[in-house]
Amino acid sequence: MPDVSDPNAPKGQADPEADAATKAQVEAAAHAADLRSPATWLPTAKVTVAAIALALLVGALLIVVSDQRVIESASYFFSYPWDFFRFSGEAIGQSYWALLTGAVGSGAAISQTLERAAPLICAGLGVSLAFRAGMFNIGAQGQLIIGAVCAGYVGFTFDLPPGLHLVLALLAGVAGGGLWGAIAGLLKAQAGAHEVITTIMLNYVAGSTLLFLLTKDAFQREGSNNPRSEPVDSSAVFPDILGFHSGVIVAIAVAFLIWWLLERSTLGFEMRAVGANADAARTAGMSVPKVYTMTMLIAGALAGLAAVQQILGHHDSLTANVAGSIGFDAITVALLGRATPLGTVLAGLLFGALASGGVQMQASAAATPLELTQVLQALIVLFVAAPALIRGVLRMRDTGGGATVMAKGWGS
Amino acid sequence: MKLEIRGLTKRFGSFVANDDISITIEPGEIHCLLGENGAGKSTLMNMLYGLLEPSGGEVLLDGSPVSFNSPGDAIEAGIGMVHQHFMLVPVFTVAENVMLGREQTRGLGVLDRHKAAELVRGLSSQYRLAVDPDALVENLPVGVQQRVEIIKALANEAKVLILDEPTAVLTPQEIDELMEIMRSLKEQGTSIVFITHKLREVKAIGDRITVIRRGKVVGTAPPTTPENELAEMMVGREVKLVVDKDPAEPGDTVLEVRNMTVIDGRGHTVVNDVSFQARAGEVLGIAGVQGNGQTELIKALMGLIKPDAGQIMLNRRDISKWGPRDSLEAGIGYIPEDRSHDGYVGAFTVRENLVLDLYKHDEFSRGLALRLDAVADNARHRIEEFDIRTETMNSPVSALSGGNQQKVVVAREFSRPLKVLVASQPTRGVDVGSIEFIHNRIIEERDRGTAVVIVSTELDEIFGLADRIAVMYDGRIVGTVSPDVPREQIGLMMAGAHGAPAEAAAVGNEDA
Secondary structure, eight states: OOOTTOTTSOOSOOOHHHHHHHHHHHHHHTTSOOTTSHHHHHHHHHHHHHHHHHHHHHHHHHHHHHOHHHHHHHTTTTTOHHHHHHHHHHHHHHHHHHHHHHHHSSHHHHHHHHHHHHHHHHHHHHHHHHHHTTOOOOTHHHHHHHHHHHHHHHHHHOOOOTTHHHHHHHHHHHHHHHHHHHHHHHIIIIIOOOHHHHHHHHHHHHHHHHHHHTTSTTTBOTTOOSSEEEEOOGGGSOOEETTEETHHHHHHHHHHHHHHHHHHBHHHHHHHHHHHOHHHHHHTTOOHHHHHHHHHHHHHHHHHHHHHHHHHHTTOEEETTTTTTHHHHHHHHHHHTTTOHHHHHHHHHHHHHHHHHHHHHHHSTTOOOTHHHHHHHHHHHHHHHOHHHHHHHHTOOOOSTTOOGGGGTTOO | OOEEEEEEEEEETTEEEEEEEEEEEOTTOEEEEEEOTTSSHHHHHHHHTTSSOOSEEEEEETTEEEOOSSHHHHHHTTEEEEOSSOOOOTTSBHHHHHHTTSOOBSSTTOBOHHHHHHHHHHHHHHTTOOOOTTSBGGGSOHHHHHHHHHHHHHHTTOSEEEEESTTTTOOHHHHHHHHHHHHHHHHTTOEEEEEESOHHHHHHHOSEEEEEETTEEEEEEOTTSOHHHHHHHHHSSOOOOSOOOOOOOOOSEEEEEEEEEEEOTTSOEEEEEEEEEEETTOEEEEEOOTTSSHHHHHHHHTTSSOOSEEEEEETTEEOTTOOHHHHHHTTEEEEOSSIIIIIOOTTSBHHHHTTTTTTTSTTTEETTEEOHHHHHHHHHHHHHHTTOOOSOTTSBGGGSOHHHHHHHHHHHHTTSOOSEEEEESTTTTOOHHHHHHHHHHHHHHHHTTOEEEEEESOHHHHHHHOSEEEEEETTEEEEEEOTTSOHHHHHHHHTTOOSOGGGHHHHHHTTO
């Protein structure tokens, strides 16, 4: 029987060099044996912190070379170098100070950070969950879009009492995203289609579906030619608490739920087993196709929840750009969070803070462009993905930490 | 050429894989390197062959120190290695494989096949290897493929030949032939380092035996040393090499396979009309050389692949349509042949692996929730009962030694009441101490009235455990015999003969 359900099975015989290398790793790992001891996760945490620091350092260079006063002072650097250093320092200081205060400097800033982080956390959890089951979910974007369409439609079409309306719209978004994810899961489980291919294609389908729907009467705002729907009813909006909308609480609660699912439930046990060794999971009686389908269903539902955060957070309308780049940022968040729920929450908060602080940074005296935050995000993940580089720079010992679960995402 | 290893040490982090190892290999000597899996034999050889960089010590060739940065350097210096897994291109001829990497051309990039074929023919007759240079490698039996590897090394003018577990993939006959070849190589001055954990072979061929345990040389012994003494050196304590067991008291037939046929993805009939019965309280041993359909037979039996024909009856119930979960739940215990591939999840903890196929039971979960305390209790219990050597129950199984990894699998399968135990290669890559333990547990399970089916390519294991022996060759069961028959007869059956001694000559000539 051709085994369609398992793209991660090792194929062929390993060459002796690889054998020797893996043996070395195994033997090196043997002494840091307990998976729960700090010796196991501490190096990972160190690498992450170091990656953030390094990214800020490179970011500082970028701030310097893009600052007008610094560039001008460079032209007379040899006659009066002091100006160059002073302006550089000022530019870096102003930019990063603005970034910091914009992220956590006030109640409003913190609210903004949390609201920006919530959809990233939800969608990031979807990507993380798929990682843990051995799948690379590139489709959070498409799942988000379909979730937004469903949640939005329920939100602005029906006239329901507050509370009930919110719950229904939320469930519609979650269901929409979940179904969209389940398509990729089913295709993998039943037809052996690689999820990277199918999710990317489904992203296109979702994006075009949204554009199409926004030209239809049921979605398009009355009397307008713009691809934009009515805003969702106030009865379907997350109520504000403590200055931010309560969807943030939902995101944190869901992160806890996913942690429980992965670490404490039989389904999570199956997901992790399939992700780590699908053959052994099958031999132990688990249904690998079922696990793939369930995982993508839940991953899609989480992306759908991210869409719900977006569209029900405030009185938002459905637009062509409703998902922004959250579906793709979610991949970055999951990578940085090492595909664990806690890590994903922390990474989501960091990215939320960068997004929120970036706006203030652009408005600061140094007028550093908002794009710098995106460069910072990319650099952080880049450094995290190259733990050997970080260790080289910081002269840390290689203890096997920092190896990521993502290495096998593409199968073999 | 004299090869000296002086104080060679290899550290991985704080783990010392090789600790101050000194061995001298005299010219024209067959030097056996005996040690359990994980004792550090392969690490040592990988350093000799330039695959690993030593952390300390030196290697001397004819008295002068050398250092190898790559296998290329080692080959240049006259060291050849035959790996356990062959490095051959199946669709190339023998001659093409031999000239691979050092192709000789006749100008304009035209390959000089003729010259390569001549070289193979020359070496083949010089060392009595009987290899046809124009045969496609994929058409050759495993034993001959191994000789192609040896020719490759000899073509590179190897003076020292390292054979890494060369007998693991061979039939008893092929092992005898290999030993002949080793003797002929030795006569003509080639030194051989023969790596193995099989005591019988060491005694049959070795000139000197160096025993390695936990990365250290524990001693050098002459081949006259009794087997149990060698085993004791290897393991570090006294071991029983013979399984203690009473005669079986077979009961009813529990498992019956009727006319099973499996056709693989390429259209080959890999299991051909196989029928057998396994009775309660009896061990049925399925002997055979690797790759004669045992793998597929067992996978079909467990519902991991679909048989193309035939029935599997468990207590007279047809289970041939069942999946693995149903079979496991019905009381079939399964120890897969490739444990790291199918038996455990390496990244999972010992604790988790011990419930890999039990987590759905009420004992370990309630609804969707795992009962972590029960899982931990179970782990504590099994680790003690099966003497699993692990730092904690939260260590990943990949960090354990092969024997302890296998014990995790065995412990898991033995932790529920069984009607049938299906064990494929239950002690492959397992140290002598653990072999003893696992064998005893299997016999205990038999005495409890379980029908046991053991698949093994190791005749010693089959003879030690089985009450009846079915021999598989080319997808068929060529005969079922009692363990009292002579070893040679089973060896012949493993090579396809139906037990009649007259056919022996024909088989022996096949390769010549």
